[in-house]
Amino acid sequence: MLARAVREVEAAVQRGSVTGSVRTKFQAIALVAREERARARADEESSQSHKAEQLKRLDGIATILARTAVRDSGLLALLGEDAVVSDSARALRTEMLRAAGIEPPPVEAAPAEPEEAPAAVERRVVPQSVVSRQLANPFLAPDFEAARQVTSRPHRLAGWELLQPLFNSFERAGGGAPACMALPFPTDRFTPAGSELMPHQGQLVAAAAQGHRTFLLADEPGLGKTAQALLAAEASDAYPLLVVVPNVVKTNWAREAGRWTPHRKATVVQGNGETVDGFADIVVVNYEVLDRHVGWLGEFGFRGMVVDEAHFIKNKTSQRSQNVLQLSERIRLRTARPLLMALTGTPLINDIDDFRAIWQFLGWIDDSKPLGELMDALEATGLTPADPGFYPAARKCVIDLGIVRRRKVDVAADIPARRIADLPVELDDKAGRSIRAAERELARRLVKRYRSALAARETATEYEGIDVDLVRKVAGWELKDASGSDTGENVFGMMRRIGQAKAGLAADYAAQLARSAGKVVFFAKHVDVMDVAEESFAEKGIRYASIRGDQTPSVRQRNIDAFVNDPDVAVAVCSLTAAGVGINLQVASNIVLAELSWTDAEQTQAIDRSHRIGQTMPVTAWRIIAAQTIDARIAELIDSKAGLAARALDGSDEVFSSTDVQLEALVALLTAELSLAH
Template identity: 60%
Template sequence: MPTTATAAKTSAHRRKSSSARHDDEAPIIPILARKVREVEAKAQRGKLGPTNRVKFQVIAFLVREERARVKSDGELGDAVRTELLKRLDGVATILAKTAARDTSLIQLLEADSATSPVAKRMRRDWLLESGADLPPDELIITDVAPVQATVVPAALAERQVVPIQIEARRESNPFLAPDLVLRAAAATPRRRLDSWELMGPLYKAFSSGAGGKAATMDLPPVPEFDRLSPKGLEIMPHQSRFLEAVRAGHRSFLLADEPGLGKTAESVLAASIAGAYPLLAVVPNVVKMNWAREVQRWTPQRRATVISGDGEEIDAFADIFIINYEILDRHLSWLGTLGLKGLVVDEAHFIKNLSSQRSQNVLALASRIREQVADPLLLALTGTPLINDVEDFDAIWRFLGWTTGQKPGPELMAKLDATGLTPADKAFYPEARDAVISMGIVRRKKKDVAADLPDKLIADLPVELDDEYGRSIRQAERELGQRLADRYRRIIQARGDRGLAPGEVDDDIIRMVAQNELDESKAAGTGGDNVFTMVRKIGQAKALLAADYAVQLHRSVGKVVFFAKHIDVMDAAEAHFAASGLKSVSIRGDQSTPARQDAIDAFNGDPTVGVAVCSLTAAGVGLNMQAASNVVLAELSWTAAEQTQAIDRVHRIGQDEPVTAWRIIAAHTIDTKIAELIDSKQSLAARALDGEAVDPLSSDSVQLSALMHLTRQALGVVD
């Protein structure tokens, strides 16, 4: 950065005339005053992003520089000098108050802190705006060569694990196949915009709307035939258009469709089209199991493996590796050398904080993949790419390789250069926005593709209860099944087998054993381990996972209705919403009628209320919650009718969007069977009442059927 002496040499150029107006004596001051107010406003809404932190640096630097110039300028009168110093002190005071709000800014006030190329460009542009004539060495600013980061930082080296199965995969193929298309990057030619600071203008292009068009790249038309779906499945037209873009060769996308529009299925099929195997999917813990299920569903010829803990049970020869953010840090070393050809980041807003370890892990892996593969498949999936500020785009754009954080990447720079415009031109901003969108932003809302969607969709999200509490639930379930099986065996032994073939069971005896257990469970209430206490424990174990999913859903689609059966699950969810800064209302059985109506009115009418936490039994009927079109079912009901009634609080006349109900289901537990049984009861209603042609079904209750399932399972009989 030039010294204050350099600035003093150009002071005469900054003054446009000898007018007595103070702005003419120091034209940079009103610019600094405007910029510091912008930074202050951003800081009041949360911590500052990268661009505003640089802006903070440059303001502080120029305040010091201008103060030195004003003090040393002998042409200024005392009154003018005093007034100018007072105005500079005002700017400095706002900087100090902002730093007091976010103490990480204090280090940016140091005298030599504003020395990055981005800061130098920003300072230069502001001085030129003030009318200053700068020497040639300040007009041309070159970038510092980036330092290549390692995938595994030193702080995480000791935490690395390499599953033994991965060693077997390496030994079977010790040499990573080279990508013959990958070539050393040619020297980038100098472009017209190289000397401009462009990240701020790019963010401004989106924050201002710049043209108002939907942020979706041009997509190919729907193909005549669906060539991708496995037998019995069919992709929707909006999904097909995205996949045609992949078929055409596009490989990096910010897929920002609203939840419920099939982003997971699109990603799985995109990997198949691009041949991007092995593929890594980094996802929230709550959707890990669902990802594995979607791989099996849409690409049954491909193998997926879910990484848990230290990865002792993974399939090292799988095509798709699925891992949650929380454990990625210990698997970086082997993932960085596996030869990945694609990386999907689900709920990509999780990486928006560039200082977080999870963000650094993902960005390091993406960088390594780009080093190894010429055109990898990189997908950032999120219905909420922006949460606090338009600069939330930063990490996602870096992940996709569109920018470096300091400037656009070569492809985006070429697009911006082709506009023939600069940030000094008003027309630059809509053109810049379109250029970024064309890099691969795809954003569709439910209402945009309503014709593709069913009016009501129930989507299951299997979750893995892999902590000690989850393991105790599965153990209790096994013990209950064994107890039922032992009863069955005693009865069979007492009466004789009566000609049962090997492996055959007597369904009547199984039903009788299950019915006796059900009657005893109802009499015992919450005492001992029975089907009711187990389902309640499962609900408690899922509570925070379901609540966290509701928080992510709200950020994307707005209002959400959250249903649970038990008070403790509702309490845990409400505490999580409060800790996440999300305002909620509660609808419970112990409320007075006026209190309940107040909660409903607040949910439907108050834009600051994001979630309604509802009791399945108390709020399942008679309420209108159609301000939302998304429902989270944290616990399963015992009846199909109760589930339907809950969903129909939002799926009712006047609802103008398709409704999605998200059922959170504990994998590898009785929860999975209960969900299946509820669905079968729905089919029974469809057959009996609507005349639909479905298979005849048992009239047993869900509780009884669940206990019969546990008995058969313990006897080694598959339902």
């Protein structure tokens, strides 16, 4: 039962579908596995061989849990000793035990407590320092009358569905359409002595100083969004300031606050918040622990909120998104003009609809309609969605609310160019032959499924050529089945095997670069690929720093510092998901991508750890591609999707499909096989 459940979770995470139910199942599995391990060890009636076998199987489940958690830092936090066990996880644990024929002991049930009001439950974790702050400032009760009241009562557009047309206005953007609000002349008035802003950074700070208060800061990675956000808060006096970030960049944000706003005290929320300074001006908290702190954070009196890597909240059903939106709403209810900033270098991952949660965080829309200034601006156009001119006008209305998008090529010409170079490798060994055989088996299975579906149609007429719609349906069925099965070959398993087969070759190439060209950043998606690379570097006498998702922020930062500052540390071995955001590795100008991501955005984020302000050399990303395998097809698909964010925000004329790469890979595989048959 545990093995089946953990495979389901692993498959969901591989697809990038980490929903609330997946998190619940993950935590329930961890609870049951721990209990079973303790029970097996304490079982004196079983033989030693039986006990060893049980523990071995539990170790296998624990390994899958750990391997899966590395792919998503939110899951990793659930494995911590201080992780709060949700009620839904407790309930699912009980169901799992009973399904396995084990009656849960009463002692394992949640302790009986007096019923609490929802607000009290939310505040179940309140750091002592925050209590001290509240006691020291007894007159800090929120003044809800200070919040701006919406007085406009639009009527002309009241009956129109406006959200989807607003999203569509970005898809319809033509070449040369503006991608950035009008910005004033840059200022350095708020820049501390000894530091210097680039002109594009000073422009955003000037906008905040002039009274602008909501920003979707979507500058390309490497253009210094952290500094802009901190100085915008200074310019708008948005203190106390809440900063919500991925766990991997929490330490870096505290450092940057010390650099750009040295006179403001910053505190970082760790675990249950025992070390929080309740009197700090800047509170930095990561998404993964936000749920246990959302109560006191909502009543702290913040006048500004920054959400870093804001594409993390694109799934509105996720707990992290709901927490962020709840905090944003509380701040807007009690502060007349709060500073709200969403920072992301990759504002679109798969679809224009990814904008929805970010716009809602900024207060531009709610679940069903535009709000406040946006509705007023749409009314002022005098147009409706039935008018051809509505879409460019609506897009401009949204951009003027605070979308700021600059590209390196436009504002940072002093940053050297970057390029992606593909290095095809031949997998001629046993592993390579096995992978190609597995790919052929998958293709044959898809063809068989396609032909069965074709034959099962009510209209028995013979179909000429390839039914493209049916091909896509078959690919979708296969993808769905692959997510819930650990048997047979599927696209996820093959990509992992390909990564393992490429690991040694990619490490060899990285070692050559390190010897000839200086420091190298090595990115991989799976832990076992990183393990192979690190073993290879150790055998070659090459010192490396390891940056992984299972490290504490302090260990991760220590390893980053070693790579950046120690001339003898030649390679940074990085997790594509854990180190792909928020860290600065511009001491290296060569990057090796040992495994492919499923999105161009993730790949770009990784490259931009080195291609950013402070880089003095041209940056080359060496993508290791397994020739004559599905790896090569997926590389092409990733490249074909690369323009989606540019098209929506930069007004590019090119049109790119936003469909899922995994599905498209299967479509390409089946189409090629059917073409051979015809």
